[in-house]
Structure formats: C-alpha cells, structure tokens
Amino acid sequence: MNERTVMMGRMFFMLGLLLLLPTAILVQILRLNVLEGDELQELWSSQAIETISIPAQRGNIYDANGSLLATNQVIYKVAVDPYAPGTTRDQLKQVADVLSDHTGRPASWYSNRIRQATPGNRYIVLERSVGVSAYEDLRELSVRGVILEEEYKRSYNFGSLSAHILGFVNHNIEGMTGLESSYNDILKGQNGLQQVRKDRSNRIFAYVGAPRKLPRQGHSLHTTMDAYIQAIAEEELESGIERHMANYGSVIVMDPKTGAVKAMANYPTYDPNSPAGESSINRRNFAVSDLIEPGSTFKLVTAVAAVEQDIFDSDEIFETPENGRKIINGQMMRDHDPLGNLDFTGVIAKSSNIATSELAMRLEPNLFYQYARNMGFGTPTNIDLPNEPGGKLQRPFEWSGVTLPWMSIGYEVQVTPMQLAQAYAAFANEGIMMRPYIVDKITDEYGNIVRQTKPDPVRTIAKKETIEKLLPVFREVVSDSGTAEWASVQGLDIAGKTGTAQKLIDGRYQAKYRASFAGFFPAEDPAYVILVILDEPRTSIYGGFTAGSIFREISTRIAGLDNRLYRRLPGNRITLNREQTVVPNITWLQADHAKELLRDSGIPARVSGSGSYVVEQSPAAGEKIDGNTLLNLKLGEVAPDSIPDGYAMIPNLRGMNMRQATTLLLSSGLDIETIGSGTIYSQFPREGDLMRQGRTVTVRGLAKPMTEAATIASN
Numbered sequence: 001m002n003e004r005t006v007m008m009g010r011m012f013f014m015l016g017l018l019l020l021l022p023t024a025i026l027v028q029i030l031r032l033n034v035l036e037g038d039e040l041q042e043l044w045s046s047q048a049i050e051t052i053s054i055p056a057q058r059g060n061i062y063d064a065n066g067s068l069l070a071t072n073q074v075i076y077k078v079a080v081d082p083y084a085p086g087t088t089r090d091q092l093k094q095v096a097d098v099l100s101d102h103t104g105r106p107a108s109w110y111s112n113r114i115r116q117a118t119p120g121n122r123y124i125v126l127e128r129s130v131g132v133s134a135y136e137d138l139r140e141l142s143v144r145g146v147i148l149e150e151e152y153k154r155s156y157n158f159g160s161l162s163a164h165i166l167g168f169v170n171h172n173i174e175g176m177t178g179l180e181s182s183y184n185d186i187l188k189g190q191n192g193l194q195q196v197r198k199d200r201s202n203r204i205f206a207y208v209g210a211p212r213k214l215p216r217q218g219h220s221l222h223t224t225m226d227a228y229i230q231a232i233a234e235e236e237l238e239s240g241i242e243r244h245m246a247n248y249g250s251v252i253v254m255d256p257k258t259g260a261v262k263a264m265a266n267y268p269t270y271d272p273n274s275p276a277g278e279s280s281i282n283r284r285n286f287a288v289s290d291l292i293e294p295g296s297t298f299k300l301v302t303a304v305a306a307v308e309q310d311i312f313d314s315d316e317i318f319e320t321p322e323n324g325r326k327i328i329n330g331q332m333m334r335d336h337d338p339l340g341n342l343d344f345t346g347v348i349a350k351s352s353n354i355a356t357s358e359l360a361m362r363l364e365p366n367l368f369y370q371y372a373r374n375m376g377f378g379t380p381t382n383i384d385l386p387n388e389p390g391g392k393l394q395r396p397f398e399w400s401g402v403t404l405p406w407m408s409i410g411y412e413v414q415v416t417p418m419q420l421a422q423a424y425a426a427f428a429n430e431g432i433m434m435r436p437y438i439v440d441k442i443t444d445e446y447g448n449i450v451r452q453t454k455p456d457p458v459r460t461i462a463k464k465e466t467i468e469k470l471l472p473v474f475r476e477v478v479s480d481s482g483t484a485e486w487a488s489v490q491g492l493d494i495a496g497k498t499g500t501a502q503k504l505i506d507g508r509y510q511a512k513y514r515a516s517f518a519g520f521f522p523a524e525d526p527a528y529v530i531l532v533i534l535d536e537p538r539t540s541i542y543g544g545f546t547a548g549s550i551f552r553e554i555s556t557r558i559a560g561l562d563n564r565l566y567r568r569l570p571g572n573r574i575t576l577n578r579e580q581t582v583v584p585n586i587t588w589l590q591a592d593h594a595k596e597l598l599r600d601s602g603i604p605a606r607v608s609g610s611g612s613y614v615v616e617q618s619p620a621a622g623e624k625i626d627g628n629t630l631l632n633l634k635l636g637e638v639a640p641d642s643i644p645d646g647y648a649m650i651p652n653l654r655g656m657n658m659r660q661a662t663t664l665l666l667s668s669g670l671d672i673e674t675i676g677s678g679t680i681y682s683q684f685p686r687e688g689d690l691m692r693q694g695r696t697v698t699v700r701g702l703a704k705p706m707t708e709a710a711t712i713a714s715n
Contacts, residue, residue: 050195051193051194051195052193052194053191053192053193053194054191054192054193054194054212054213054214054215055152055191055215056188056189056190056191056192056215056216056217056218057072057152057189057215057217057218057445058072058152058154058169058173058187058188058189058218059186059187059188059189059217059218059219059220059221059445060072060220060221061166061179061180061187061220061221061223062220062221062222062223063162063223063225063226063227063230064222064223064224064225064226064227064262064440065226065227065228065696065698066222066695066696067157067158067227067684067685067691067695067696068157068691068692068695069156069157069158069161069162069166069223069227070154070155070156070157070166070180070272071154071155071157071692072152072153072154072155073152073153073154073155074132074150074151074152075128075129075130075131075150075151075152075153076129076130076131076132076134076135076148076149076150076151077125077127077128077129077148077149077151078095078099078125078126078127078130078134078138078146078147078148079123079124079125079126079146079147079149080092080095080114080124080126080143080145080146080147081122081123081124081145081147082114082117082121082122082124082145083120083122083145084122084144084145085144086144086145087143087144087145091141091143091145092111092114092143092145093107093111094141094143095110095126095138095141095143095146096108096109096110096111096114096126098134098137098138098141099126099127099130099134099138101137102130102131102133102134102137103127103130103134110126113126114126123147129151129153135148152173153173154168154169154173154180154272154273155273156168156271156272156273157689157691157692158227158685158686158689159271159273159689160234160269160270160271160272161227161230161231161234162225162227162230162263162264163178163269163270163271163272163283164177164178164264164265164266164269164283164284164285164287165178165179165223165225165230165261165264165285165385165438166178166179166180166272167179167180167181167182167272167386168180168272168273168275168283173188174188175187175188176275177283177285177386177387178272178285178385178386179221179223179384179385179438179439181386182384182385182386183221183384183439183442186218186219186221186442187218187219187220187221188218189215189216189217189218189219190215190216191215192212192213192214192215192216193212193213194212194213195211195212217444217445218445219442219443219444219445219450220442220443220444220445221439221442222439222440222441222442222443223438223439223440224255224258224260224261224262224437224438224439224440225261225262225263225264225438226262226263227684227685228561228684228698229253229262229263229558229561230262230263230264230265231684231686232263232554232557232558232561233251233253233263233264233265233554234251234263234265234267234269236251236550236553236554236557237249237250237251237265237266237267237532237550238267239550239553240532240534240546240547240549240550240553241267241534243539243549244534244537244538244539244540244546245537245538245539246515246534246535246536246537246538246546247535247536248266248267248268248281248286248534248535249266249267249286249532249533249534249535249547249550250264250265250266250286250287250290250417250531250532250533251263251264251265251266251287251530251531251532251533251550251554252264252287252417252418252421252529252530252531253528253529253530253554253558254421254422254425254436254528254529254530255425255527255528255529256424256425256426256428256429256434256520256526256527256528256529257429257434257455257526257527258434258455259422259425259434259435259436259437259455259456260436260437260440260455261383261436261437261438262528264285264287264288264438265287266284266285266286266287268281268282269282270282270283285385285387286417286533287416287417287418288383288385288387288388288416288417288418289387289388289389289416290416290417291389291391291392291414291415291416292414292415292416292417292501292514292533293410293411293412293413293414293415293501293502293503293504293514294410294413294415294420294499294501294516295409295410295411295499295500295501295502295514295516295543296351296353296356296409296410296497296498296499296500296501296543297410297420297424297497297498297499297516297517297518297543298407298408298409298410298413298415298420298499299348299351299356299408299409299410299497300375300423300424300427300474300497300518301368301371301372301375301377301408301423302356302359302360302368302408302409303348303470303473303474304371304375304427304461304462304466304470305360305363305367305368305371306344306359306360306362306363307462307466307469307470308371308462308463308466309363309367311359311362311363312344312359312362314344315343316343316344317341317342317343318341318342318343318344318346318347318352318355318358318359319340319341320335320338320339320340320341320342320352320354320355321338321354322338322340323338324336324337324338324339324354326354328357328402328405329401329402329405330401330402331402331406333353333354333357333405333406334353334354335351335352335353335354336351336353336500336542339352339354339355342355344473345472345473345476347359348473348474348476348477348497349473349476349477349479349481349482349483350481350482350483351477351483351497351498353409356408356409357404357405357406357408357409359408360404360405360407360408361404361405361408363404365396365399365403365404366396368404368407368408369393369395369396371461372393372407372413373393374459374461375423375426375433375461376419376422376423376426376433376458376461377391377393377413377415377419377423378390378391378392378393379391381416381418381419381422381435381436382435383418383435383436383437383438384437384438384439385438388416388418389416391413391414391415391416391419392413392414393413393414394412394413410499410501411501411502417531417533418436420516420518420531421436421518421529421531422434422436423461424496424497424518424519424520424529424531425520425529426461427461427462427467427470427474427520428495428520428526428529429526430464430467431460431461431462431463431464431466431467432457432460432461433457433458433459433460433461434455434456434457434458435455435456435457435458437453437456439453440452440453441453471495471523474495474496474497474523475493475494475495475523477495477496477497477498478494478495478496478519482544483498483542483543483544484496484497484498484517484519484543484544484548485544485548486544486545486548486549486552487517487519487544487547487548487549487551487552487555488552489521489552489555489556489559491559492521492522492555492556492559492565493521493522493523493524494519494520494521494522494523494555495519495520495521495523496517496518496519496520496551497517497518497519498515498516498517498542498543498544498547498548499514499515499516499517499518499543499547500513500514500515500516500541500542500543501513501514501516503536512536513536513537513541514533514534514535514536515533515534515537515540515541515542515543515546515547516531516532516533516534516543516547517531517532517543517544517547517548517550517551518530518531518532519551519555521555521559521565522565527562527564527565528555528558530551530554530555532547532548532550532551532554533547534546534547534550560682560700561682561700563675586598586614586617586633586651587614587615587616587617589613589614589651589664590612590613590614590667591607591611591612591613591614591633591635594614594633595607598631603625603629603631604629604630604631605630605631605632605633606630606631606632606633607633607634607635608632608633608634608635609634609635609636610635610636611635611636612635613635613636614633614634614635615634615635615636616632616633616634616636617631617632617633617634618631618632619631646692646693647691647692647693648668648669648670648691648693649668649689650670650683650685650686650687650689650691650697651664651665651668651687652683652687653665653680653683653687653697653699654680654681654682654683655679655680656679656680657678657679657680657701658674658677658678658680658699658701661680661699662674665697668693669693669694670691670693670694670695670696670697671694671695671696671697672696672697672698672699673696673697673698673699674698674699674700674701675698675699675700675701676700676701676702677701677702678701678702679701679702680699680700680701681700681701681702682699682700683697683698683699683700684697684698685697
C-alpha cells in the first residue's frame, strides 16, 4: 500500500465522520419532533404552565334598611426588589418618602428596613396595607424595583356596631364567628382558575388565549337587624352597665310575630376590624352562648302551666309567712320582702317565690317539665348564629325533692338569653313560638334573590285563652304596684317580668346576682320584645330597677322611631328656643359646603387659615348660640388617607332643617331619606361614621312649634 492510498483512506474516514455528525443530529431532531415530540411537549407544558387561583369576592352584609355593614376593601402590599435592573438608591429613597407621606412613619424607617435586609433578598416588604392614594403615588414613580400586590380585607363600616351579630374573619378571609362563620360558605363564593406560564426564573406571566374559569362571587346577606335599633340597644346597654356598675350585659330585641331579631347587643364589645386587639371575653356573644339560671323571669312557665291546668281558684288568696320565709323539703325559700296575702295577679306582679313554688307543687313533675320543654327550654332555638347550646333542663327522674319548687322560680335550670327572649316572644304572639332568625334573604352578585327566609312557627306553647288571661297579670308587673315600675313608659302599654337570680359559683350560691327584665309592647298588639340582662349590678340586685330602667330607655327611643307608637308618647315634640341656633358640626367639610350651610342657617362666620377643608370650629358642634355669635373656622387640608376613596364621613345633622341636610349630604355623594319635616332631631348613621357614597342617610324631623316633654325620645 503506497502513501497515496493511505492518505486517501484517511481522508475518506474523516469525511465519513464529518457526514456522520449532521446525520446523527438530523436523526435526533426527527426523534424529538416525530417520535417523542408529543411527550416532550407535554412535559414542557407541565413544567412551564401553572394554574393560579382567581379570588372570589366575599359577599356583603346589609341591615334591614339596606345600610352596608360589612364589605371588602382593596388594600395594597408594598415590597421592593433593590436588585431590579435600573433601580437606584435615589429611587428607593423616593419610595420611602412617598410611604412616609401616607403612613406617618419616618422615611428613615423604610430606608433602614431595605438596608438591613438579608443580602441578595429581592423581596423586601415595606407595608402590608396601604390605601389607593398611596398605591397611585408609588406607581407614578415608575420605579422598576417597586412591587405592588393587590389584596382585599374585610371592612366593617360602622366599627363595633352589631359586632357580635356580624362576627369577623381571619387573615384568610374565612369567617370565625357570627354570621361570617354561620354563612361562610355562602359568603366566600368559589375561586376561579387562571392558566399562566413561568420563565426560567419562576416569574409568572399571563399569555394570550390562556384558559380560565371565572370565580363565582360570594352571595350577600340581608339581615333583619335594624341598625337604628341596634345602635339604641348598644348605647343604652353601655350606659346602663356603667350606671349600675355591672360586669357585663346583653340586650335582645325581637319581632314576636315573625321571630326576626331586630337587635342583639353585648357589652363589653369589640371592633371586628381589629378583633385581635380585644379580649376573647369581649368577643363572646353572651346573648346566644351563655348559660344562666334565669330567676323569676322563668315564672312565665309556672304561670302558663298553672292557668292552663286550672290548679287554683280565680278568687284564691295565697298566704305567705309574715317573715317572708318558708322551709320546703328541708331548704329555706325566701321572698325578697314579706308580701302577706296575695291573689294570683299579686303573686306574679310582686314576684313571690313562696307562692309561685306552692302553685308549682300542685303540678305533676312530668307535666311541669313538659311545659318548660314546650316553651323552648332544654333545646336550641336554632337561630342562625354559631355556638348556641341547648341549655340544661333535667328530666324528672333526675330531680331531687326540691327541684320542682326551685325550678318554678328559675333555679336548677340553665337557659340562654336567646331561649328566654324566644319564650316571651311566644307569649306576646298569642302563644305561637317562632324560630328566631337574623338573615332575611340571600342575594347573588346581581341582586337576584337566592334564598328568602320565611317566618317559621315552631309550636304553640299555650292556648290563646290562657295567654289572654295572663296578659293583664304581666301588665300589672309594669305598674306602681309591681316589681317593674322602673320599666314603665308613659303612653306605652307594657307587659313583662323581672328576674333576680343568685349566682352559682364553684358549686355554691354566692352573694352575687344576675338581674334581668323581659317585656313587650304595646301589650295589646306587641311589635317588640326586649330582654335585658345584667351581670352583678352593684347599685341594686333587683332586675326591676337595673335591667328595667335600661328597658325603659330602649323602648322609649324605639317608640320614637315607630310612627305608630310615637304618637302615643305624651309631649312628643322637642324644644328649641326660637332665638337660639344649634351649631352644626362642619369639621372636615369642604370649605365651600361649610360656608353654604352656615349661610342657610343664618350663622355668621369668621374664617382663618387656608385650605380646602374646615379643620377646627369654635363654638363646638351641638352648642346653642344666639344670632349675633360668630362661628370661628380654621381651614386646612385633610389627610389623604383619613377618608377612603368612595366613602364619605357622616356629618352631624341635628338642628338642621331638611333642605340644609339634603344639600349637605348630596354634596358629599350620599342620598337622604326623610321622616317627618322641620328640624332634624335624629339621624342614622351616626355623626363621624364612614359610609360608602351612594348609600342613604335617614333623618327624622319635627315641625315647629315644639314642646319639651319628649326630649328623651330623641337622645
């Protein structure tokens, strides 16, 4: 073999190798695209395409008048990536300055947070919740390293109003208590799905044509709760607890004909916008969850059973011991005072324990138990709120020799305030017990009714004739000869029963008491049932004086809201001296609107400072001034985040005429509903509350001339 042949062989070998490489590449391409293409493409899609959730909006909660109680508010989380391309220290300082302007924190706080972050950290959270105005200012900076994430939080527009009814949500916007918990699945809706892609850095981005499933938005709740009545109940309960130095208390207001709960108040209370800042005791709904021995309010059971079973003569006189004490089966039974000889009406009106127990012992234990059970004790009311116990009502075979007489006066039985209110509502409703409920209807995002609650009769607790015989007896309780004289309201026909119960603590009855009053009005055609309970009042242990006086204030103010009842109140007018004017609250109003209001009111003003809003006024709102007094106004600028976008602050409208109030509210983006005419003496929502623009403020007015007698009705 010559040298030329060897050389040619080598050349052909190298040429073969050169041809083999592209051939192998071509074969590989064919394999990837033809033989395994579908599988590899599916593998790439599974790694590069991801599904993310599209959050559903939680439904709103409204009161019976359409006022928005709970809704969702957009908030923004602010973070920075200091290593983002083009991001400089000066830009990060600008971000810190903008945040400082909106939050009040010094800019250095944000700069230090960035500087002290872990080296290489590309996601440094500066604020977890800022408003829309801060968000817009940060966007205007056009800093690539700013990360703005839109989130939602639950907002309770009236703060602590109806907190125990509404409940609150956790950080995942899941209901924890109240209606938020009971109707959580209905309120939260169903999240949608969105397909997205991610790049090599795991950054997610949308792409055209990506499949998506839209969320089903949460449904809204329309409640039976009247925010006017709720506000009255809360204010008077708080005032009464402070006045009588009680530990805590509850109020329930019901419509006896339907079972609709108009108000449910507990004090102490909490703000559901920040529930973690309050004690768990303050968040507890005593009206639904507490088990108590009711004391003499339970005598309704004994009275119904005694009349229906005809166990006494209509003219029978019950003799009680001169010292007001009697030994029954080895235990001492006491009346609150020696009461002497009583007829049946006197037994109930003066609340004699001895005579009541005597009546009960004429009944068979099984029969008395059945009446108590029939009136709802020992079983849940099934109200649409969580954490309701059924109470404790022992069966007759568990009773001792003293159970029947003591149960007849409200001991050896545990009930919830809701059960007690339901029983008195049944008494007021001619013996027909209704299931209590809070939610009247449920609507979808378009306002279509998804579910409507119909009043639900549970059972009949007594014959109509029995109720008719007992009604004048329980009216007598609220008279100058009964135990509830302090609960009476001139012009209102009220029936009810007081209760004073010694507390069982650590297995022994202590010298601590729970006071209560349950009543309804007008007695001949009841529209409202109100239960008031106080724990350990210190001014007096008796329910008539403590709980009864709170009942009086609540019922008087409720009657002032009800045109049918308002006409019954004596002197149902409010006084204003013609020569004096009540100073309106114009703080934080726009300067032009404030000047127009003062001009219409005939109040001269002196203005100082510069700005778009009134930041100070003197004299203060609510003071009475004569026509020559100057109102001093100081102008300034309102803080950008003090009023959220889309909301308006409710001004004090009392003392204005209807035209002035209408002008003021419309200029703030709010609607007005007027009841009556003339000078405004009552409004809802309250002064200083924030309300979404487009909602309605209701005012109540009276025409001149006006007299003085019913000022209390407008408090």
